[in-house]
Amino acid sequence: LKFLVVIIPCVALCAACVPYEAARLPEAGRFEALMRRDLSAYEQRLASERQVGQADGWTSVGYAWIALASCTPVEAHAVAPDAAVEARAVYATLKLEQVRRQRLLVMRGAGLVELSITGTMFERLDDEGFFVRAPSDKRDEWRVVWPHGEEAWADELPAALKVETRCAAYYREEMKRGADEARRQKDDGIVQWRPVVDEAQAAAGPPKPGSLAWLQGEELRLVEEALGLLAQSAQGPGVEALTWRLMFHRATMVWRMALVERQIAGTGALVLGLGERQRMYLEAACGWMAPLGAREVAGGGWGVGVEVSARAKAALYHGMCEEAAGRLSEARRAYDAARGLGLEGADQDVADYAALRVLTRLGEWEEAARFEERLPAPGSALYSAAVYRVGVALRRTGQQDRLLALSLRAFRDKAYRPDPFMRALYLQTLRQLVAYPFTERTVEVIEDLGPRDRIFERVEEYARVALDMGEPENARAAARWLLSKHWQSSYAPRYYAILALAAFLDDDVADFEVQAREIVRRDAQVEEAVGALRSPGFFAGADAELARLLRQMLPVMAEWGEGPGAEARRQRWLKVIVEMAQRFVRETPETLARPSLVELYRLASAMLEVEQARAYPERVGQLGPGPLVLGTVRVEDRDLEAFEPDVASVEAPLMWSLTLVPQDGVGVEAWPMFWAEAEQGEEEAR
Amino acid sequence: MAWAGEARAEEVSAAEARPTIQDRFAPKAGLVYGQVLGMLHVRDDYYDTWGVGGEVGYFFVESLGVDVRVVSIQSSLAAEAIDLKERIGLTPDARPQDLWVLAGVRWAPGYGKLLMFGRWVQHLDPQLVAHGGVARADTGWFPMAHVAFSTMLHFKWGIKANIDLGASFQWEDRARGRVFSAGFAPSLGVGWGTTF
Numbered sequence: 001l002k003f004l005v006v007i008i009p010c011v012a013l014c015a016a017c018v019p020y021e022a023a024r025l026p027e028a029g030r031f032e033a034l035m036r037r038d039l040s041a042y043e044q045r046l047a048s049e050r051q052v053g054q055a056d057g058w059t060s061v062g063y064a065w066i067a068l069a070s071c072t073p074v075e076a077h078a079v080a081p082d083a084a085v086e087a088r089a090v091y092a093t094l095k096l097e098q099v100r101r102q103r104l105l106v107m108r109g110a111g112l113v114e115l116s117i118t119g120t121m122f123e124r125l126d127d128e129g130f131f132v133r134a135p136s137d138k139r140d141e142w143r144v145v146w147p148h149g150e151e152a153w154a155d156e157l158p159a160a161l162k163v164e165t166r167c168a169a170y171y172r173e174e175m176k177r178g179a180d181e182a183r184r185q186k187d188d189g190i191v192q193w194r195p196v197v198d199e200a201q202a203a204a205g206p207p208k209p210g211s212l213a214w215l216q217g218e219e220l221r222l223v224e225e226a227l228g229l230l231a232q233s234a235q236g237p238g239v240e241a242l243t244w245r246l247m248f249h250r251a252t253m254v255w256r257m258a259l260v261e262r263q264i265a266g267t268g269a270l271v272l273g274l275g276e277r278q279r280m281y282l283e284a285a286c287g288w289m290a291p292l293g294a295r296e297v298a299g300g301g302w303g304v305g306v307e308v309s310a311r312a313k314a315a316l317y318h319g320m321c322e323e324a325a326g327r328l329s330e331a332r333r334a335y336d337a338a339r340g341l342g343l344e345g346a347d348q349d350v351a352d353y354a355a356l357r358v359l360t361r362l363g364e365w366e367e368a369a370r371f372e373e374r375l376p377a378p379g380s381a382l383y384s385a386a387v388y389r390v391g392v393a394l395r396r397t398g399q400q401d402r403l404l405a406l407s408l409r410a411f412r413d414k415a416y417r418p419d420p421f422m423r424a425l426y427l428q429t430l431r432q433l434v435a436y437p438f439t440e441r442t443v444e445v446i447e448d449l450g451p452r453d454r455i456f457e458r459v460e461e462y463a464r465v466a467l468d469m470g471e472p473e474n475a476r477a478a479a480r481w482l483l484s485k486h487w488q489s490s491y492a493p494r495y496y497a498i499l500a501l502a503a504f505l506d507d508d509v510a511d512f513e514v515q516a517r518e519i520v521r522r523d524a525q526v527e528e529a530v531g532a533l534r535s536p537g538f539f540a541g542a543d544a545e546l547a548r549l550l551r552q553m554l555p556v557m558a559e560w561g562e563g564p565g566a567e568a569r570r571q572r573w574l575k576v577i578v579e580m581a582q583r584f585v586r587e588t589p590e591t592l593a594r595p596s597l598v599e600l601y602r603l604a605s606a607m608l609e610v611e612q613a614r615a616y617p618e619r620v621g622q623l624g625p626g627p628l629v630l631g632t633v634r635v636e637d638r639d640l641e642a643f644e645p646d647v648a649s650v651e652a653p654l655m656w657s658l659t660l661v662p663q664d665g666v667g668v669e670a671w672p673m674f675w676a677e678a679e680q681g682e683e684e685a686r
Numbered sequence: 687m688a689w690a691g692e693a694r695a696e697e698v699s700a701a702e703a704r705p706t707i708q709d710r711f712a713p714k715a716g717l718v719y720g721q722v723l724g725m726l727h728v729r730d731d732y733y734d735t736w737g738v739g740g741e742v743g744y745f746f747v748e749s750l751g752v753d754v755r756v757v758s759i760q761s762s763l764a765a766e767a768i769d770l771k772e773r774i775g776l777t778p779d780a781r782p783q784d785l786w787v788l789a790g791v792r793w794a795p796g797y798g799k800l801l802m803f804g805r806w807v808q809h810l811d812p813q814l815v816a817h818g819g820v821a822r823a824d825t826g827w828f829p830m831a832h833v834a835f836s837t838m839l840h841f842k843w844g845i846k847a848n849i850d851l852g853a854s855f856q857w858e859d860r861a862r863g864r865v866f867s868a869g870f871a872p873s874l875g876v877g878w879g880t881t882f
Contacts, residue, residue, distance in 0.1 A: 009876045016841030017806040018711060141748035142713040144797050148705045155807065156706035
């Protein structure tokens with residue numbers, strides 16, 4: 001019994017001995033610590049994977065994530081070529097993010113952008129408090145920490161270490177490098193911000209690694225690499241959203257390069273005076289944006305991971321590309337898609353204006369007129385162009401009252417004189433007004449079209465437009481109103497000229513002669529006060545007005561046609577012009593308008609029938625053809641393309657994240673692009 | 687605290703030299719255990735004394751626990767005392783004891799492991815133990831104390847073994863009055879425990 005009492009416990013103890021085995025990885029998911037943003041614990045996990053021989057491509061991805069979050073080289077943790085394609089894809093996007101951050105910092109240092117990382121995940125990622133970097137102070141009682149030594153046991157795992165960040169120093173270094181590069185280029189007088197090796201650079205070799213040109217090229221290359229790998233990996237909302245973002249990032253990056261190119265070249269509007277390089281960038285950007293925009297046109301259908309605002313921007317850019325290529329119907333659909341998705345503030349104004357512009361170019365006047373309710377704020381750079389285009393649409397659709405209302409509202413907010421679009425709208429409005437009799441009501445409307453102290457100028461413009469539009473009665477009424485109201489007599493010749501032209505259009509020779517005489521009438525008392533010496537200068541304006549009047553009449557007469565009645569009328573008026581010019585030049589030899597009057601006088605004489613005595617001196621001995629006056633040229637709308645507002649420089653949003661955050665429990669296709677709660681907080685902050 | 691013993695130590699590079707961690711093989715926080723034990727009591731009293739008993743204990747936290755120990759003592763005159771008794775009729779002043787009842791604390795400040803034969807690992811806790819209680823002899827009950835350096839060995843399935851190297855301190859009533867005595871009281875216990 002005693003023997004058994006001793007033996008049994010001994011056997012039990014031997015059986016219960018603990019075998020020496022290698023440590024096993026903790027049961028918690030391999031990305032659990034990363035999801036908790038505990039870098040220290042995550043690094044410990046990765047070190048454990050290596051120690052127990054279970055490291056794979058995702059271990060390298062994990063180390064690359066830590067490197068990115070600590071501003072140390074991601075390349076130090078390259079994924080093996082035979083690793084899972086998903087791991088290689090995520091690793092490529094991490095390298096891309098590293099290059100993107102570096103480029104943004106260099107650009108900021110060089111002064112090419114106002115802000116560096118704003119709008120990207122680095123705003124949060126590089127914040128010192130975003131990750132837990134130090135091991136927990138709490139000592140778990142159930143865990144033993146062995147101090148590090150020269151040897152280790154296989155049943156132990158690496159302890160957690162503090163993961164240091166060197167982002168502050170990295171930011172300083174990269175921004176300084178950008179500033180240095182900018183200074184050097186300025187000193188050398190060479191601008192080498194371009195990502196593609198040009199002829200000058202080709203001679204000097206490829207861009208220097210780390211230079212902005214190199215970084216841009218590297219970024220595009222990495223986007224290409226990541227897209228290729230993602231195409232081979234499992235598909236799902238996460239991968240689809242990342243693919244979308246990468247494509248959008250690539251296109252907008254090159255689009256911005258085109259804008260920088262414009263800044264460098266100073267060529268003005270984006271679509272005008274395109275340089276070869278700028279055209280190349282735009283073509284590339286449009287090509288890359290096309291699949292994104294076309295899908296929006298077709299109804300979208302993207303997963304939840306793509307921001308609606310970015311999708312709307314893609315449609316907007318696609319519309320601009322289609323419009324520039326002359327595919328106006330496609331552009332219209334793209335703009336409609338962008339507007340349907342919903343944009344905010346200035347972006348909405350740009351989309352609205354772009355849609356309005358393409359509608360007017362398509363001649364869809366009914367649709368364009370509806371934009372009256374969606375005009376941008378008067379302070380917007382798009383306002384005048386939008387108002388003008390809506391005004392044209394209202395006129396084309398016969399909505400005269402609404403055009404008038406629109407004009408009155410617009411001119412209250414914005415002066416028409418310095419702005420070509422507002423000036424064109426002003427002309428449209430006057431053309432509209434002259435269709436109605438000139439009354440006090442007309443004067444009130446004209447007064448509201450601009451500053452009160454320029455009312456006479458606008459009424460005169462009204463009168464001239466009335467003449468142009470074949471409304472001599474209204475022109476006459478306006479001129480008489482001006483003569484009765486304007487207190488400066490020096491303006492009277494201009495108004496008499498309008499009356500004379502009105503008489504001419506009414507074929508009233510007697511009235512014409514009366515009004516024309518009034519233009520150049522010399523008041524005896526004035527002449528005496530001015531004196532003979534100063535007289536030519538004093539009456540120069542009036543005399544020039546007569547010359548201008550006669551010059552305006554000749555082309556109008558040419559438009560009367562070739563019938564016998566027209567010819568008789570033309571000859572009658574030519575005779576009036578000749579006699580008037582001849583008489584004035586004879587009676588007033590000192591006039592400063594003499595050269596132009598003589599020229600007109602001779603021109604009109606040459607057009608007289610040969611039977612007329614006055615025609616003889618101009619025809620005798622002439623071998624060449626006589627003068628020919630064809631008529632007037634009416635320009636319906638001024639060509640305003642050169643003044644088109646710059647909608648192409650609409651700011652494209654920077655993509656917040658271009659990579660994936662590994663997560664346990666779901667496949668790579670469903671991984672998020674950033675920590676959900678952090679991203680949500682960022683959205684709210686924005 | 688670790689003994690590499692015969693461990694097949696892996697050399698690690700200086701760059702990767704870092705502290706390591708290991709989950710305790712048998713965490714003690716919340717541990718309730720019981721064990722049977724055998725004990726010797728050696729002192730200069732002319733008796734051969736050994737005991738068999740039991741102990742139950744509870745660890746509040748990893749490093750501190752309490753226990754109660756009851757040991758049935760078997761004392762018999764040593765050979766030289768029998769010889770004296772037979773020759774001159776004298777018996778020792780001390781009286782044979784038959785029971786210890788002790789309660790005390792266990793403080794476990796460390797952790798260790800031994801690699802055995804390159805195949806097994808013996809996890810253990812070095813502990814300091816202090817007991818107070820009473821002992822019973824044929825003259826009645828008297829107070830005693832017991833302190834020990836203890837090693838708690840951990841095996842699979844919750845099996846534990848305790849090796850105590852203890853000292854006893856007693857104030858017993860003898861014919862010449864109350865006498866202080868000290869002795870060496872090593873014990874070996876085997877038992878089972880589980881955590882709650």
